[in-house]
Amino acid sequence: MENIITKYKEKGLRLTPQRIAILKYLDGNTGHPTADNIYRDIKRRYPTLSFATVYNTLQTLKEHGGIMEITIDSMRKHYDPNTTPHHHIICVDCNEIWDVFEDYSKVLRLPPHLTREVRIAGAHVDFYGLCRKCQKRKGVKM
Amino acid sequence: MENIITKYKEKGLRLTPQRIAILKYLDGNTGHPTADNIYRDIKRRYPTLSFATVYNTLQTLKEHGGIMEITIDSMRKHYDPNTTPHHHIICVDCNEIWDVFEDYSKVLRLPPHLTREVRIAGAHVDFYGLCRKCQKRKGVKM
DNA sequence: TCTAAATTTAGAATAATTATAATGTATGGA
DNA sequence: TCCATACATTATAATTATTCTAAATTTAGA
Numbered sequence: 630m631e632n633i634i635t636k637y638k639e640k641g642l643r644l645t646p647q648r649i650a651i652l653k654y655l656d657g658n659t660g661h662p663t664a665d666n667i668y669r670d671i672k673r674r675y676p677t678l679s680f681a682t683v684y685n686t687l688q689t690l691k692e693h694g695g696i697m698e699i700t701i702d703s704m705r706k707h708y709d710p711n712t713t714p715h716h717h718i719i720c721v722d723c724n725e726i727w728d729v730f731e732d733y734s735k736v737l738r739l740p741p742h743l744t745r746e747v748r749i750a751g752a753h754v755d756f757y758g759l760c761r762k763c764q765k766r767k768g769v770k771m
Numbered sequence: 772m773e774n775i776i777t778k779y780k781e782k783g784l785r786l787t788p789q790r791i792a793i794l795k796y797l798d799g800n801t802g803h804p805t806a807d808n809i810y811r812d813i814k815r816r817y818p819t820l821s822f823a824t825v826y827n828t829l830q831t832l833k834e835h836g837g838i839m840e841i842t843i844d845s846m847r848k849h850y851d852p853n854t855t856p857h858h859h860i861i862c863v864d865c866n867e868i869w870d871v872f873e874d875y876s877k878v879l880r881l882p883p884h885l886t887r888e889v890r891i892a893g894a895h896v897d898f899y900g901l902c903r904k905c906q907k908r909k910g911v912k913m
Numbered sequence: 914t915c916t917a918a919a920t921t922t923a924g925a926a927t928a929a930t931t932a933t934a935a936t937g938t939a940t941g942g943a
Numbered sequence: 944t945c946c947a948t949a950c951a952t953t954a955t956a957a958t959t960a961t962t963c964t965a966a967a968t969t970t971a972g973a
Contacts, residue, residue: 643939643950664929679953684930686951700845700897705929718881718889727885736878737896739860743869747860748911749900754879755842758891769890785919785970806960821922826961847960 636693647675651686655696655710661717661726663705701726701755716753720760722767729756778835789817793828794837803841803849803859803868843868843897858895862902864909871898 637644637652650671655662668683687708690696699707701719707726716729737752759769779786779794792813797804810825829850832838841849843861849868858871879894901911 641950645939645951647952677953679955680930681932681954682952698845700842703840703842703848706845718885718891720889721892727888729881729885731880731882733875733879737875737898738873739871739898740873743860743871745903746869747862747898747900747902748906749860749898750863751900752896752898754894754896756879756881756889756891756894758889758893760889761887764890783919787920787970789921819922821924822961823923823963824921827920 636695640693642689642693647671647678647682648686650675651683652690652695655690655708658710659728661699661707661709663707665705667708699726701757714751714753716756718756718758720763721757722759722763725760729754778837782835784831784835789813789820789824790828792817793825794832797832797838797850797852800852801870803851805847805849807847809850841868843899856893858898860898860900862905863899864901864905867902871896 637648642648651667654667654670660666664680664683664687667687668678668680671683672678687696687698691698694712695710697709697712699709699717701707701717702724704724709728711728713730714732714734716731716733718727718729719725733752733754737754739749759767763769779790784790793809796809796812802808806822806825806829809829810820810822813825814820829838829840833840836854837852839851839854841851841859843849843859844866846866851870853870855872856874856876858873858875860869860871861867875894875896879896881891901909905911
């Protein structure tokens with residue numbers, strides 16, 4: 630968090646109250662919020678906050694390595710302030726997302742013809758399944 | 772392809788010219804088309820085709836295991852008629868998608884606390900990087 | 914051929930996100 | 944401390960992908 634603010638200043642980005650509020654909201658947030666989640670929460674304290682600011686800030690944060698954009702949910706983007714490489718699990722029913730801090734980098738090998746085609750920068754694994762709550766709610770035998 | 776049509780009939784689904792055209796478009800298609808790709812192509816022969824029909828058909832196909840929905844591209848959904856489990860590479864610049872037919876199921880292990888939280892149904896690996904064309908276009912040293 | 918139920922269609926509606934242009938403000942230097 | 948200005952924020956409109964609706968059409972089986 631502190632280092633994100635420091636980074637912000639270093640890059641000549643301005644620290645506005647809205648940005649600070651968004652940074653604080655994201656700091657240590659493991660809930661994988663959407664732009665809408667962030668907007669709604671901060672709007673309470675900054676009633677003039679607009680979506681454009683939320684999206685702008687997320688964009689800048691993304692560009693400066695402050696957050697990860699998660700595409701596991703096809704409905705909307707989620708954001709993760711934890712930028713150490715990790716993976717995710719999504720519940721196909723309620724769309725809740727969990728973090729997976731396992732290092733698969735050694736085992737995710739690609740055949741040569743593909744590494745020739747694309748210079749691979751990284752990989753992330755999307756696990757999907759039904760969470761406990763949804764199993765219960767749907768009456769799945771456990 | 773043939774078996775999809777057979778499946779369709781078995782499930783009491785009707786074979787309309789539009790559906791057949793969409794099935795044929797998808798059959799063996801390794802280009803990971805979007806709904807828009809499909810719509811534009813088939814519209815030429817069926818000028819009254821509507822997006823609703825494309826989305827409806829994709830939905831039914833998905834439900835009956837005829838296609839996979841790919842979420843690797845945060846901009847739009849892509850569809851893959853190859854439903855054998857496999858993975859993808861996306862070029863972060865041009866968004867072209869390649870198939871990865873490697874079996875990682877044995878190596879993608881999860882810690883126990885997560886398998887208790889979610890009953891895992893599967894996993895999908897998204898590789899990302901810069902493809903050869905885009906490296907060249909952007910003047911990346913190779 | 915007839916009919917019921919499924920499907921298609923045009924068009925409107927929704928939701929997420931981005932663009933625009935005017936207004937406001939953080940920040941470094943006088 | 945004050946100012947200028949470049950950067951940010953805002954309201955609003957626009958865009959894009961997708962879904963919904965209700966009416967018209969078509970399929971497939973009797």
